[in-house]
Amino acid sequence: MSATLPVQVPLMTEFVSDRLSKKASRHVKERIIEFLLFSAAAFSVFVTVTIVYVLVKESWVFFQTVPLSDFLFDTQWTPLFDDAHYGIMVLLSGTLTSSAVALLVAIPLGTIIAIYLSEFAGFKLREIAKPFLELLGGVPTIVYGYFALTFLTPLLQKIYPDLPGFNLLSAGLVMGVMIVPYVASLSEDAMRAVPMALREGSYAMGATRLQTALWVVTPAATSGIASAYILGISRAVGETMILAVAAGMQPNLTFNPAEPGATITSYIVQVALGDLPHGSIGYQTIFAAGLTLLLMTLAFNLLGYWLRKHYREVY
Amino acid sequence: MDIEQKLENIRGIIVRAKRWDLFFTLLGILSLMVGVLTFTILFVDMAIEGVPRLSMDFFTSFPSRRAANAGILSAWVGTVLVMLLTALAAVPLGVAAGVYLEEYAPKNWITDIIEINISNLAGIPSIVYGLLALGLFVYYFGFGQSILSAGLTLALLILPVIIVATREAIRSIPQAIHEGSYACGATTWQTVRDHILPYSSAGILTGVILGMARAIGETAPIITIGALTFIAFLPPAPFTGEPPAGLFDWIFAPFTVMPIQMFNWTSRPEAAFTVNAAAAGFVLVFMTLAMNGLAIYLRYRLRKNIKW
Numbered sequence: 001m002s003a004t005l006p007v008q009v010p011l012m013t014e015f016v017s018d019r020l021s022k023k024a025s026r027h028v029k030e031r032i033i034e035f036l037l038f039s040a041a042a043f044s045v046f047v048t049v050t051i052v053y054v055l056v057k058e059s060w061v062f063f064q065t066v067p068l069s070d071f072l073f074d075t076q077w078t079p080l081f082d083d084a085h086y087g088i089m090v091l092l093s094g095t096l097t098s099s100a101v102a103l104l105v106a107i108p109l110g111t112i113i114a115i116y117l118s119e120f121a122g123f124k125l126r127e128i129a130k131p132f133l134e135l136l137g138g139v140p141t142i143v144y145g146y147f148a149l150t151f152l153t154p155l156l157q158k159i160y161p162d163l164p165g166f167n168l169l170s171a172g173l174v175m176g177v178m179i180v181p182y183v184a185s186l187s188e189d190a191m192r193a194v195p196m197a198l199r200e201g202s203y204a205m206g207a208t209r210l211q212t213a214l215w216v217v218t219p220a221a222t223s224g225i226a227s228a229y230i231l232g233i234s235r236a237v238g239e240t241m242i243l244a245v246a247a248g249m250q251p252n253l254t255f256n257p258a259e260p261g262a263t264i265t266s267y268i269v270q271v272a273l274g275d276l277p278h279g280s281i282g283y284q285t286i287f288a289a290g291l292t293l294l295l296m297t298l299a300f301n302l303l304g305y306w307l308r309k310h311y312r313e314v315y
Numbered sequence: 316m317d318i319e320q321k322l323e324n325i326r327g328i329i330v331r332a333k334r335w336d337l338f339f340t341l342l343g344i345l346s347l348m349v350g351v352l353t354f355t356i357l358f359v360d361m362a363i364e365g366v367p368r369l370s371m372d373f374f375t376s377f378p379s380r381r382a383a384n385a386g387i388l389s390a391w392v393g394t395v396l397v398m399l400l401t402a403l404a405a406v407p408l409g410v411a412a413g414v415y416l417e418e419y420a421p422k423n424w425i426t427d428i429i430e431i432n433i434s435n436l437a438g439i440p441s442i443v444y445g446l447l448a449l450g451l452f453v454y455y456f457g458f459g460q461s462i463l464s465a466g467l468t469l470a471l472l473i474l475p476v477i478i479v480a481t482r483e484a485i486r487s488i489p490q491a492i493h494e495g496s497y498a499c500g501a502t503t504w505q506t507v508r509d510h511i512l513p514y515s516s517a518g519i520l521t522g523v524i525l526g527m528a529r530a531i532g533e534t535a536p537i538i539t540i541g542a543l544t545f546i547a548f549l550p551p552a553p554f555t556g557e558p559p560a561g562l563f564d565w566i567f568a569p570f571t572v573m574p575i576q577m578f579n580w581t582s583r584p585e586a587a588f589t590v591n592a593a594a595a596g597f598v599l600v601f602m603t604l605a606m607n608g609l610a611i612y613l614r615y616r617l618r619k620n621i622k623w
Binding site: 026029030033034036037038040041042043044045047048050051054055057058109112113115116117120121129131132133134135136138139140141142143144145146147149150151177180181207208209210211213231234237238239240241244245265268269272273278286287290293294297298300301304305 | 332333335336339340342343344346347349350351353354356357360361364407408409411412414415416419420428429431432433434435436438439440441442443444445446447449450451454471474475478502503504525528529531532533534535538539540541574577578581582589592593596599600603604606607608611
């Protein structure tokens with residue numbers, strides 16, 4: 001913001017020191033810096049464009065050999081066998097099943113924790129609980145995977161002895177716990193943004209804290225809570241290591257969480273761990289799978305954006 | 316219905332409402348406990364299994380086919396080097412982008428696109444970044460499965476975290492500081508350099524630490540670019556070896572990192588390797604917790620000390 005001062009002191013001009021006179025170099029330097037900073041910000045757009053370009057380019061080659069209808073409707077996923085089938089449904093079923101289990105844990109727990117922290121808990125408890133939730137969200141997912149495989153699965157096997165060593169259930173449950181902090185923290189932020197006057201009005205009518213929370217605060221914070229849920233969903237869909245470690249990596253068209261299964265993400269890991277030559281069809285499948293994943297998360301992100309825009313209560 | 320009975324009804328409603336209130340309080344504490352308990356079990360379980368395995372040898376040995384001799388030397392060296400490159404790439408870019416969006420950006424559609432794009436980038440699964448890196452860094456730029464590819468991949472991954480942290484830190488500086496600086500005739504860049512960046516540095520640092528804590532535990536994108544899981548050598552140190560390695564030869568070296576080493580041990584069936592996985596996991600969790608803890612402490616200090 002190089003403001004040009006409208007001050008004109010014609011008689012004194014010769015006394016203006018050199019340091020204060022308007023310099024072209026100063027202006028140019030400002031412009032160069034602004035351009036550099038703009039480039040840094042624009043770089044993020046470049047990243048997105050490159051992601052889409054790389055995925056579409058490799059998938060394009062893939063779809064030259066595999067018709068889209070096979071990709072969408074085939075019920076087998078055996079890209080590395082001689083009799084190759086490319087039915088993404090198989091991987092999608094694993095992704096959806098594990099995500100559903102995770103969300104069944106994360107959404108109720110996350111919402112209850114958010115309501116509790118925002119409407120019930122005292123200042124002290126909240127000050128301790130929020131950073132703690134953050135720590136919980138910061139644990140590397142590979143560690144959660146280890147936990148699901150070596151602790152939770154044996155525990156579940158005691159209750160339900162037929163459970164295989166790799167299964168979507170235990171991976172999904174641990175994934176749910178991993179997502180709780182995200183859902184809780186974002187929902188809590190949304191609830192805390194609801195103005196105090198609304199709560200006071202409700203209390204003045206004789207409502208209890210629970211009634212206020214459920215019938216006043218939660219409806220007012222709907223858009224924020226919904227976008228917290230959507231973030232949780234896209235976390236679940238994109239989660240990789242927990243599933244790669246604890247759910248096994250066999251493609252399995254099933255919606256039964258007590259079975260092992262591969263997801264889109266764990267398939268990519270499996271292929272990357274092997275040594276597939278660059279440019280082979282197996283190499284291209286991971287880009288097609290990645291594109292599917294990107295489209296899914298993009299759809300959720302757009303939905304979240306739309307929800308925020310249209311259901312936002314403005315006070 | 317006489318007044319007495321009406322009162323009785325109202326009392327009933329109040330008692331019931333209060334009972335629900337109490338019930339929910341308990342439910343809330345219980346839910347919180349589920350989180351706390353899971354974390355405690357996870358940590359304690361891993362500590363019991365892994366801590367006895369932690370010795371000096373564990374940190375100074377290469378991975379081995381025999382579980383008892385295996386260590387995490389190549390893994391932790393790899394992690395440190397990858398993190399170094401990640402920070403070098405992500406911090407300047409992220410801070411510059413954050414400063415641009417807060418201090419320079421005009422209100423127009425280009426700015427809108429950049430902003431929507433950044434929040435969108437934050438929602439893209441990490442494995443997709445791995446695919447990007449595989450196509451771009453590994454094959455197109457020809458960096459191969461090197462420390463450089465991994466560092467840049469993780470840098471892209473944490474870029475949104477750093478941008479958002481920078482913007483929040485800058486936004487917490489009162490408008491009067493800007494105005495004062497401009498009133499003294501400073502240009503935008505002088506204002507940013509002499510006022511905005513110094514005052515927001517602690518907030519930015521917090522964001523950087525959080526971003527690095529995330530990057531340190533990321534496994535999927537690094538596996539996707541094809542990092543090896545069994546590395547029994549270190550990247551060449553500058554000016555050593557025969558012929559002497561150049562100053563930057565290490566950035567093109569093959570590598571492994573802590574989470575990949577842990578993944579490798581976790582996916583082996585022998586129990587002895589599970590112990591190694593627990594030990595590596597304990598070190599990893601300790602590192603991320605320390606970083607997160609530091610960030611939380613910094614934020615707490617910041618909130619306490621600065622009163623504009």
